[in-house]
């Protein structure tokens with residue numbers, strides 16, 4: 001397949017890049033509420049580096065990177081699969097597109113039953129390779145694995161990325177007539193964008209960005225949600241849990257970055273949605289400005305419970 005050499009639109013209003021994966025906790029629904037609360041320095045092009053240490057599907061990052069002038073970005077996630085996928089798009093979008101095209105063509109050739117079998121075959125190969133995979137040194141293998149990640153994400157049930165306690169992808173097959181497995185234009189646009197703003201893509205815990213953050217930077221932090229109740233806890237993005245102890249460790253990190261003078265924004269679920277007396281975030285972030293905004297939460301096993309709930313935004317400006 002010949003991949004066209006497509007360029008990003010330079011326009012401020014035409015957004016040509018959108019997330020390449022459907023990701024739990026994706027901030028697509030919240031962007032309009034976040035925009036007016038972004039720091040003035042970002043809007044006036046005075047931010048040097050944009051940081052996002054819980055990048056996930058990158059909805060906020062892609063939006064900001066297209067709307068405002070930033071010279072450099074550092075994105076990070078503890079999920080190594082995500083990190084190799086971003087890197088593969090940045091470094092070799094053409095090979096990635098070719099690999100996805102091969103997976104897509106075979107999938108679409110089959111009837112529903114054989115599509116399921118094909119999905120489970122790719123899932124098995126993907127999980128089998130995990131333990132011996134070199135997640136540290138970039139190679140062509142990253143791109144081949146990235147193609148499998150995107151394929152599995154687009155064809156699995158509900159389009160989610162979820163792993164079990166051993167880190168194996170365990171979402172069952174979905175049933176799709178014409179799943180959007182490959183969006184050539186979007187992948188090329190993302191690749192151009194990641195290169196244009198010199199994006200560093202790091203695998204690790206959020207604290208890994210500590211030494212890189214300076215006074216004129218902006219950091220957007222979107223950690224895994226604090227479960228609203230015992231049963232709604234979708235938090236298996238990776239094999240690491242994000243409990244209240246982790247939320248408090250993150251608060252300490254937020255305070256540390258604040259002392260450096262960087263501009264900071266953090267989002268999370270509002271525990272008051274479930275329990276009006278639960279002031280967890282109000283208490284741990286009592287030194288900072290807290291705003292409540294409304295979002296449509298998509299991840300809930302019970303469809304009737306999906307609806308408008310408030311989210312918390314914490315800012316140090």
Ligand SMILES: C[S@@+](CC[C@H](N)C(=O)[O-])C[C@H]1O[C@@H](n2cnc3c(N)ncnc32)[C@H](O)[C@@H]1O
Nearest residue numbers: 025026027054056057058059078205206222237
């Ligand atoms: C709420 S999601 C981010 C969603 C993202 N803003 C979006 O729009 O798609 C949280 C992300 O944090 C990552 N994560 C969990 N624990 C982490 C840690 N200790 N350090 C860095 N990333 C972590 C998860 O893998 C997940 O991708």
